Amino acid sequence: MSRIVILGAGIAGHVAASHLRRKLPKEHEVVVVSPNSNYQWIPSNIWVGIGRMKPKDILFPLAPLYAKKHIDYKQAKAISFYPEGDAEEVKPYVLAEYVAGANKGTTEKVTYDYLINATGPKLNFEATEGLSPGKNKTHSVCTYTHADEAWNALNDLIQQMKQGKKAKILIGTGHAKATCQGAAFEYILNVEQELRRHKVRDMAQITWISNEYHLGDFGMDGMLMSYGSNIMKSSEMVEMIFEDRGISWILGAGVNKIEDGVAQYETLEGDYKTESYDFAMLIPSFSGHGFKAYNKDGEEITNKLFKGFMIVDADYTPKPYEEWSVQDWPETYQNPSYSNIFAPGIAFAPPHSISKPRKSKNGTDITPAPPRTGMPSGITAKLVADNIIEMIKHSNNELHHKGSMGNMGAACIASAGFGMTKGSGVSITTYPIVPDYNKYPDTQGRKLGKTFGTIGLAGHWLKLALHHAFIYKAKMKPFWWLIPE
């Protein structure tokens, strides 16, 4: 009998848990440790942030589902890792603290045979002074509670605009090394459309602020893509959309401090500037959770497991951008020191950024961190689950399932406005996610055709269809596994 412990019940953790449970006989235990009692479909937070969906539309409670599916669920958060056990416990374990229920505040040694760390990112608001959701007129859409608060604030502003107030709206990244530009991009377009719907668009000045060097970088070094019968850069596509929607932009901006209605930022030219606003949605930097790890003698071995995020089979050797290669990216998400520990989704430490790194004249790194969107999070979680299943069934340590982001496609359907007839979406697929400049030297590391973009109402329908399909899948309803990650 094996015991597989999964930390986190986000996209990666839940995908891993559901596949493990479906494919493994009941004698093996699948245990999920996660502090949030709900599963949330994060991509739809954008629509919560404009009041077109309610938090209840994008979440469901995990406990009843896990009870029905024989997945053991602990509403707790991992604190520290003991991959060799300790003086009293021979099995490896994770120390977890319950966050709800009768056991709240108590800790438990959650022992495992295999561990999947799918704890995603820590939303590191503290890295930017004054950036905190709901404070200083800044907001976030990274969780459903943040998104709901963002909508309340935006709605207040819309009511004021209806009374004649002119407003400034600032949306983008709130740190020099933030990622998730795609989510901010969706939000700015949705906000713009909502202002038009409420007939106050002419009262607002909307500005995009980002650590990207070019528009449409998205932390992926931008893309060269098929667009209808043309070939277009993602920067040209985003510029076209922003100009068409009357959105202005500030690029190469490392936001470093927020005061009430004022964002301070440094530019790549080394200038220190400010931008005022009445409403801002700024994505914080993402970081690891600051977990510590100990060996069986109680000595700290955090650097064997973590480099901010969890260390996996990537090549972390520091090297200049020109020498980066697609082979630096991990394939199995297995920790090199402990072969029974894996980290899919956002939880793994990337070898470096995907976008070309840039420093300001003052030496500040202003470079988007690499995104790990929902699809690669799901795919990497499933392949980790499949490898663990094979390890258990064949009692060996061979890993046959591989999925590098340098040999994986991703679809990003960015909502550009909500509505069955008035909605819009920017549908982009990218192959591979991490550009392979050796394989595709003339097309900026990507395969044209498989890397394409298109804009229109169908994109909105697609995003809505995916919302329903992925919630159906996450609820593990009949034949859920037929829906791909």
Place this chain on the structure above:
Amino acid sequence: MTRRISKYKRFLMMNPIIQFFKFIYLSIKIMIVVAGGHGGTREIN
């Protein structure tokens, strides 16, 4: 605001009938990219 998308293109982007077919086309195309599989990079190269 600078008009960067022509009236005709906007019509194509927002016409529900045209977009219905686009929806089918996009669903298949995305499936192909996604179901196209994934793998390692180290052995191939």
